[in-house]
Amino acid sequence: MKRISLTINGLPVQVDKGTTVLEAARLYGVEIPTLCSMEGLSDYGACRLCIVEIGPIHRAKIVSSCTTRCEEGMVVRTHSRRVLDARKMVLELMVASTPGSKTIQDLAAAHGLTQVRFRREAEDCILCGLCVRMCEEQMMASAIGFVGRGPDRAITTPFDELSDVCRHCGGCMWVCPACMLRCMGPNAETTLCSGCLNFSPSCVEVYDHTQCWMPPLCGTCVRPEGDYLPAAGHVMNEKTKS
């Protein structure tokens, strides 16, 4: 394998050809925040948190490190002022629109974000597309994808119909940065993850039906009284019958 030499934050490093800047930085212990990149899934570059500066200081270009391959002689700065300011602003936008995600809150705190100057929204999904790629590339289902553009962009099944290729594996939820901390897996049957109570059950609004099949149920679909829905498959059968 051909080796490539580059500089990251002044440090000369060597990586294999084809390595992304993000991977190279991680390999040498430089932590770059990211929400839409995951090992085993293809590069996408949607969250814009992993941006880095490339090139000589006065003509530096800003690119997402997860989608940029290392090149011979490349000069990379992962934590320049411009980059940090831009990341902080993106995080401010994220916290304003997705206030309930612990992952995003932790990142924002780590970047010294102390105020949010935008009106608060309750959007939950940041459209990072991890679930879409998980479903397509690892689960080979392609049950969900992006629809619409601009403000109408969303992730859903074709024509918003219940998917007949979805195997309810829960992979989409497992990778989701906005809800993974709400769905940490086997808690005692009676416990609720407190964060979920802030969320409206969006899937039921869209499908008239829960789409959340990873046991135990994530909780966004739980009625305020603490009244659990029955097991997933059962719900579906019930609905189909009626």
Add this chain to the structure above:
Amino acid sequence: VSLENRIGSLKELEEVRGVLVDRSDPDRPVITICTGTGCVASGAETVAESFRKAVEELQLGEKVEVKGTGCHGFCEMGPLVTIRPSGYFYPKVKTGDVHKIIERTVLNGEPIEELLYTDPMSEQRIEKEEEVPFYKHQHRIVLAENGFLDPTDLEDYLQIGGYKALAYTLEWMSPDGVIGFITDSGLRGRGGAGFLTGQKWAVCRSQPKEPKYIVCNADEGDPGAYMDRSILEGNPHRVVEGMCIGAFAIGASQGFVYVRHEYPLAVKRITKAIEDARRAGFLGENILGTGFSFDLKIVRGAGAFVCGEETALIASLEGRKGEPRQRPPFPAESGYRNRPTIINNVETWANVPHIINNGPEWYASMGSEKSKGSKIFSLVGKVNNTGLVEVPMGMSVRQVIFDIGGGIPKGKAFKAVQTGGPAGGCLPAGLLDLPIDFEALTSAGTIMGSGGLIVMDESTCMVDIARYFTKFLEEESCGKCYSCRKGTQRMREILDDICEGRGTMEQLDLLEELGQTVNLASMCGFGQNAGNPVLSTLRYFREEYEAHIKEHRCPAGVCSALIRYEITEALCDGCAACAKLCPSDAISGEKNHLHIINDELCVKCGTCLDVCAKDAVIVVSGGGEEA
């Protein structure tokens, strides 16, 4: 001659051209009627039909030719009729003028005084097309043939030397020679980014991967811009020829024309051109008997603005969602189906045959130091002569707007010009002498873009303009990058606040910071310029933002939440015209007495302002009268 059979060699092509030229009589009068989209909208089809009928009735079919041509560019004055070879020019022709024009101008060769164009600046009547100020100051290369050609007729194109550049290229030049020509000419991409075309082709040619593809980007979506449309509608063979030459240079055998579905006439004409060219042997297998094969396919875009971005365009071509991806790798290295792909704008392709025909030195002799050749702009908005103008690069903004555009209508003052479409920026009056080239525009905080010039007068509110364009960008963002999708939305929200009088000075700083982040952090050319409307208006018109915030005043009297309408006592004669038309019954008063507007009922539609014959209705904002 027949163009039904393939032309098998260069010799045959010259023979065909010879026959066509011999057959035509240069002194035979031709009535050319612009049938571009603009003139068709003002009734050119019916005018053309009446000319044809009249010529038939008068049995002049042998002596006079009636020709529907592509866009002449002076769309404001349509339908345009030019009589050739004399060059007499008639704007706004009606069916009633047809017989008069045929009898007096076509047959007797004299101008008809009352139908001639009157220059609004000098109030002089002007006889000939080339003397009209709108045309006189232009330097037309790509648009030059539009007024002479029937775009649906291959014979017409061959007669003026069509496909000569292709024949010359295939016979005498090597692919590297073509690339050298294009590089030396200094031609830069006309789609917006201004990358050196020759350099891009060279990169693509050096790629080992096969097959290679070429694409014509006709996904023109800027509001108010229609140069590409007019080229495709008016001279489609020029684009086909340019693409053929490009394909030979980089070694491609398949090309695509990616054109918007919203351009039905352009689709129709380019489809016809491709079919005709294929039949006559300029496309397909073994072109002109040289062994070179290349074919074109039309792909229609579904209307997403962002699909004009090259990586999004490729995604759309491949049948995926039109979403950009990070470059590098550039399409020239890895594009359509991961193969080297050259994407150029319609105007770029249309320039290529001219460069081959006239040589790179000729092309490089026009323009400024780093931006060569000519550029087509669509001049629209608050300007007297709207239409398409082609000028050498480096001409000043002032010359384009005042010499060619004829200045601002109704004696109002010039305020700003938006260049480069929605993601461009606004230039203030102080920068009127800025030369139009890629570098100068970028340093002034805007972009060349594909060539839109939207002129604004003093009655335009710059905050409102920034809001309009930001809203457009918000809706057209593909939504992939968080910074672009949320950034444009949040910028629009802040602009809404400011326009509605809720803005704060802190928000103004936030707006600036956000605009910079959007430009910095986004992936594609769309997002990287999405902050421009906000940043450029903040840079040049900050006091207007501050007036909205600090004084709750809209200096241009546009933002409805910050203005009131008032009736001046001294001028109102109580005609009650305003009261009659007011949709919300907000105006009261007795006949022949002063009328009064009830602010609580007023919806600020401005009807009273428009209808008042005495100019008694005024716009008041923040305590004083406004423009």
